Amino acid sequence: MHNYLPSKHSILTMLLLRSNIRADLNWALRLGLVGLLSTSYLLANAQQNATINGVIKDETGKPIPSATVTIRNATSGMKKTTTSRPDGTFSLDQIPAGQGYQISVSSIGFKSRELLDYTITDRDKLAINISLESSAQNLQEVVVTALGIKREKKALGYTVAELKGDELTQGKETNVANALSGKVAGVQVSRAASGAGGSSKVVIRGNNSLIGNSQPLYVVDGVPIDNQNISSPNQSGGTDYGDGIGNINPEDIETMSVLKGPNAAALYGQRGSNGVILITTKSGKAGKTRFSYGTDFSLGNGLVLPDFQNAYGQGLNGTFTHFRKDDGTIVSMSEALKNGYSGMPKMSAGRDRTTRASWGAKMEGQTYEDAYGNILQLTPKPDTYSSFFQTEKQFVNNLSIDGGTDKVNYRFSFANTDVKGYIPTNTLKRNNFGLRTQAKITDKFHIDIKANYIAQKGQNRPTLADAADNPAYLFISQPRSLGNDIMAQYKWTAQEISRQLGFSGL
Template structure:
């Protein structure tokens, strides 16, 4: 009887020890799996629409405060808990992206520009960026990309038809000539009615460099004609005195703010090449009369003085082919000699090539261009 009780007692102790050992083993396995789940690292690269590394992108584990920022080349590393974590990528001016980690250890993300977000911010006086809805005056923007489509050599002519209330009068002196820009009509009868031009916060002199008169001359353009449209990121037109108050009396006719392109942090040197070829020809829509010649009050010129005085008017006699003295004192047939435009004007050709180099790092950005 004593042997049976001892055997039963020994059997119970052995069974209890077996259960206890199995329990300890299960706890050790669960703890090990949790430690392995907590020590996971995910890395990758964030690029923009041009597949260039995008620096300064915020990478956050959704629902936590764990996050990091991409380096100058767009690379990142972050620790996550478990396989059900989600990474959220955000950057100013770009659409946010969310990616489930799962079993991945490398996650590369491509962010696209957020055009809606960018259009809400405009450049105002002194180059300050503000939300468009917070302004109390009218501001119109022209994106630089639209200036290189059906482009003009002169920047002033490129504004024609793109901004409401802006009237542009292009000169007939060629692609390098000056242009006249007026915002909301003339404000004075004899003064300068053109707006103030400000490039990256610095006002420029837009005085006309030479002009062509009755007896010749050269229009060498103005300050606006020296600006390369390929190097412009955005143009903001400030209308009214309230918008231009910070620039003083020079801005009484409005302000046109020009923001040029800037270099961006990237790997290597970016190269941008633009080429533009324009052909121009005169458009003659006049229906010239071919019955009456030069003169006055229905009479032909009878002297060189009369030919000079009435050489630009066709109020003379009916053309009959008779010999009549001309402005140079030589007599010629009094008859129609044809349309002089085809013989005087040739087809114009303008070729413009632009080379730009841009880049940068965490310390500085740069952009150079050559026309």
């Protein structure tokens, strides 16, 4: 024989089914009433759990975002964690009734606080205002040293400069190394005129070698990375394809520490003789899953352009280099002046700097024939640089998802970079994917797994240095009377090259 006591919900159902309801009420209506009563009961039962709402502020009354709030009950083993919103508010629901609850609140830069021995009853709605005391002074004294070890700054025998991640993302640089410029004393940052995706040169406390590499060693989460620039340009030319540090997503960086001097880099041996830059990447935080999205758009133009004279055109010794006679033959200008030939002055082509330089006649609108056979007036073309180089456009999208518990956390990030360079058809497209998971197995056994995937495609990267296909070099040598509109009209076919003065042996 069983002892059975029906619940309130069962009693209500049985009463409904067995009551003397009018016979014309069909079973569909009865079942609908049963469902309505069941839903009402579930809602009433859910409301029996307690809810805690609160706000976290600092000593001055300002809200503290992203603070970790944890409620636990040692007797029942119940534990819940959340984080405060941007306005400092937080909420915890579905808290069962019980005694001996403990609420702890913590945030970076503040002293943790615990609220002990809370008794919670059914349907309680608690409102808590919590104030945290700042501990920023102690926080600033802790820095990341070699191998990722954290030590107090005053205990170190060398200089360490630390930058937070938000300081590195203010300028939205494609190469994060450029963000160090002007932020750390003794650190010099220079970039080549290599357009989108180019490398950067970082020197700490001056060059240590006249011919060698004086750049520091980069260490990401305790692992040294290869920062070499493959096929780097030299004084004779070449193309800059970027370096290792330029592939890191700036939004993934938590802190960047610059270790100066040989003592700071002793653990890294000879590779750290030029200094070490330690990069600590972001990880997930305990609490609800958080989504973050950001987009940035920036424009860039040349800051300093060369100064040109616009008085004298192409030629040599104050006059034209060649002359086309009335019968169509071409002679030198000196021969035409000597013999008094009738015809028209003509420009020469080719790579000879003496014939294409701007040491010719004063530009006063004279009629002449250019190297391509066009009949033009000799006037200055002052906008050769500005009409070729275009405004650089950079568009960056960032997405991150993170969350977890006190035992396991995760963070996924994605960055899309799209740059249209200052040279026509020069583009850079890059996608960064990052995943990091941390797990605390025991107090002495932790797991940290990181995976990164980078896909980058650059097109028409400019040639550097004193090379024939370096556009900056070509425009410096371009005659001041030769405009880009004339040069853009032609595709250099073999027939045209054979007719041009300077290529045909004349």
